[in-house]
Amino acid sequence: MTCHLQAAECRSVLCSRSSQPFARLALTGLATALTAYASPGTAQDRYFQVSASTQYDDNLRRRPDDQRSELPHNGSEIATFVSLDAGIAANFNLLTVRVDGNVGKRFFAYDNDLNSEEYRIGATADYQAQSGSVSLEAVSSRQNLGFTDPIFRGTNIRQLNRVIAEGDRRIIGNLRLAATARYSASSSPDPVLSRANNNSYGYTLGLAYVSPLGNRLTVGYSDNRTESTNERILVVDEAEIPYTGKATTRGVFGQIEYAPSVALAFDARVGYTWRDDRTILDADFQGITYNGSVTWQPLESVRIVAAANRSFSSNNELFANGVEATSYSLEGTAVAAGRLTLTSLIRHDERNFRFDLQDSVPALGPRTDRFWVYGAGARYMTGIGVAVGLNVNHVRIKDDAVSTTIKSNSVFLTLSRRFGF
Numbered sequence: 001m002t003c004h005l006q007a008a009e010c011r012s013v014l015c016s017r018s019s020q021p022f023a024r025l026a027l028t029g030l031a032t033a034l035t036a037y038a039s040p041g042t043a044q045d046r047y048f049q050v051s052a053s054t055q056y057d058d059n060l061r062r063r064p065d066d067q068r069s070e071l072p073h074n075g076s077e078i079a080t081f082v083s084l085d086a087g088i089a090a091n092f093n094l095l096t097v098r099v100d101g102n103v104g105k106r107f108f109a110y111d112n113d114l115n116s117e118e119y120r121i122g123a124t125a126d127y128q129a130q131s132g133s134v135s136l137e138a139v140s141s142r143q144n145l146g147f148t149d150p151i152f153r154g155t156n157i158r159q160l161n162r163v164i165a166e167g168d169r170r171i172i173g174n175l176r177l178a179a180t181a182r183y184s185a186s187s188s189p190d191p192v193l194s195r196a197n198n199n200s201y202g203y204t205l206g207l208a209y210v211s212p213l214g215n216r217l218t219v220g221y222s223d224n225r226t227e228s229t230n231e232r233i234l235v236v237d238e239a240e241i242p243y244t245g246k247a248t249t250r251g252v253f254g255q256i257e258y259a260p261s262v263a264l265a266f267d268a269r270v271g272y273t274w275r276d277d278r279t280i281l282d283a284d285f286q287g288i289t290y291n292g293s294v295t296w297q298p299l300e301s302v303r304i305v306a307a308a309n310r311s312f313s314s315n316n317e318l319f320a321n322g323v324e325a326t327s328y329s330l331e332g333t334a335v336a337a338g339r340l341t342l343t344s345l346i347r348h349d350e351r352n353f354r355f356d357l358q359d360s361v362p363a364l365g366p367r368t369d370r371f372w373v374y375g376a377g378a379r380y381m382t383g384i385g386v387a388v389g390l391n392v393n394h395v396r397i398k399d400d401a402v403s404t405t406i407k408s409n410s411v412f413l414t415l416s417r418r419f420g421f
Contacts, residue, residue, distance in 0.1 A: 048086040051104075051416040053389075055079045059408040062397060066404060078109040083118075099123045106144065116157055118143045132176065134167035145193075156193060161185045168208060178218060180204040187229065198245070200226040206255075216257040222271075224249045236280060246278040249312055251289065268292035275312045283354050285312070287324070301335040324352040339382075343391075345375040369399040377412075389414035 059068060060077040068075035087100030101121030108114040120141035127134045145156040166180040180203060187197040206220025228245035235241075253271025260266075274286045293307040309327045329347040336342065349371040377391035390413055397406040 044091050045087070045089040045420070047088075047418055047420050048084065049416055049418040050084055051414065052080065052082045053412055053414040055081075055410060055412050057408060057410040059406070062395075062406050062408060064402050064404040064406050073110055077111065079106055079114075080109075081106045094127055094129050096126045096128075097124070116144055118157075130170070132167060132169040135165070137164045138162070157188055157190065158193070159187050174210050174212070176208045176210055178204075178206040178208045178220065182224075194230055195228070195232060197229040198226050199229060200224065202249075213259075215259065216255075218255040220253055220255075222249075222251050222253065234280075241280055243279060243281075248276040248278060250274050250276070253289075263297050265295045266292075267295075273312055285324075285354065287312075303333045305329075305331045307331075323354070326350050339380055341379045343375075343377045343379075345373065347371070347373040349373075367400050369397060369401075372396040385417055387414075387416045387418070389416075 056076070056078050058074075058076045060079075061071065061075055063071065063075055081104055083102050083104030085100070085102040087098065089096065089098040091097075099122070101119065103119045104117070106114075106116045106118065118141075120139070120143060122137070122139040122141075124138075125134075125136045139160065139162045142157065142159050145158050162182070162184040164180065164182045166178075168176040168178040170176050182203070183199075183201040185199050188194050202222065202224030204220055204222040206218045208216055208218040210216050225248050226246070231242050231244045233240050234243040251271045251273035253269055255269035256266065258266045268290070269292060270288070270290045272286070273289045275284060277283045289311050291309045291311070293305055296304045298304075307327075307329045309325075311325050313323060313325045327347065327349045329345065331346075332342075332344045334342045351369055353367040373393065373395050375391060375393040377389065379387055379389040381387050391411070393408075393410045393412075395406075395408040395410075397408075399406065
């Protein structure tokens with residue numbers, strides 16, 4: 001289940017003037033791709049979808065109770081998002097190509113300055129053969145990150161460009177060489193969130209054993225470098241210094257992908273990671289990292305997924321040079337009578353910042369925040385092809401920098417209609 005925690009916000013001048021060319025470009029490229037691959041002999045799936053959703057959030061900006069009274073409407077907001085999605089998937093023997101994307105507009109009832117225009121366009125190509133496989137992915141997007149992060153409270157619009165290439169090649173028997181290369185560039189027009197602007201690039205090399213049943217065991221090495229593209233001033237030893245975040249993360253890992261039956265599957269990766277802070281702060285650290293999930297499907301209509309993750313993350317949403325992040329979640333999905341889908345989610349996240357870069361004096365000490373997310377939803381497919389969705393979420397955030405717990409409740413109503421052609 002996708003936990004709907006996103007809101008949208010972008011200053012109207014930025015949205016109306018700067019994002020329209022990007023949206024038109026995304027639509028033009030998508031339409032061109034749809035036309036080019038519209039041959040009935042190759043296209044497996046062509047569609048477009050019209051969607052509209054309305055969200056009510058009683059604490060959109062994620063403020064503690066003692067600050068909400070200072071905000072209009074006690075911090076609550078109503079947002080509506082209207083979007084058009086389109087996509088195509090085509091198969092050429094061993095090669096599968098997919099292009100999809102969407103454009104949309106988000107409207108806010110109380111604060112029109114937060115209205116935003118958004119888009120996303122992506123393409124993937126997968127080549128699968130007995131001797132090996134290759135997969136390519138490219139994504140360009142301008143989307144809202146929501147107000148879910150208590151550290152960044154600004155206009156949470158992010159421009160993201162990402163390219164990932166991965167593949168493997170059989171060398172001896174069931175042994176394969178595996179490699180991945182990745183690059184991403186993330187930026188925001190907001191003066192606060194722009195502190196998170198960064199470029200990230202890296203690679204992974206490994207040796208994999210693939211059994212005849214498709215189970216997989218991999219050992220490997222990963223290297224990733226992230227550099228902030230903005231500079232700010234920090235106070236270190238009572239001296240003001242220019243600061244630009246830079247970090248290198250290297251690690252070794254083992255990963256197993258194992259499905260003992262059609263009802264049960266494991267995917268677990270455990271490793272040891274060294275994080276090199278390449279700035280004046282030189283806050284290096286190291287430790288065990290992991291990422292794993294267990295999927296249980298006792299019935300064809302019931303699916304339960306438990307997941308756990310620990311990383312030293314400088315992600316595209318928040319460049320934090322020195323954060324230890326852990327996450328645990330339990331998610332369930334059930335389908336009733338073929339038309340009704342029920343979902344539920346429980347998630348706990350924790351981030352331990354070795355220093356607080358929101359403060360001009362990072363040596364003041366570490367900062368920790370903890371998130372609890374509870375969600376439930378239902379989606380019903382009507383007889384006329386219109387899907388109706390309802391989701392409710394409750395979020396609690398405990399931040400060391402805030403004296404009281406931050407709480408938020410939200411309700412989402414979504415209508416969508418998909419058309420094939």
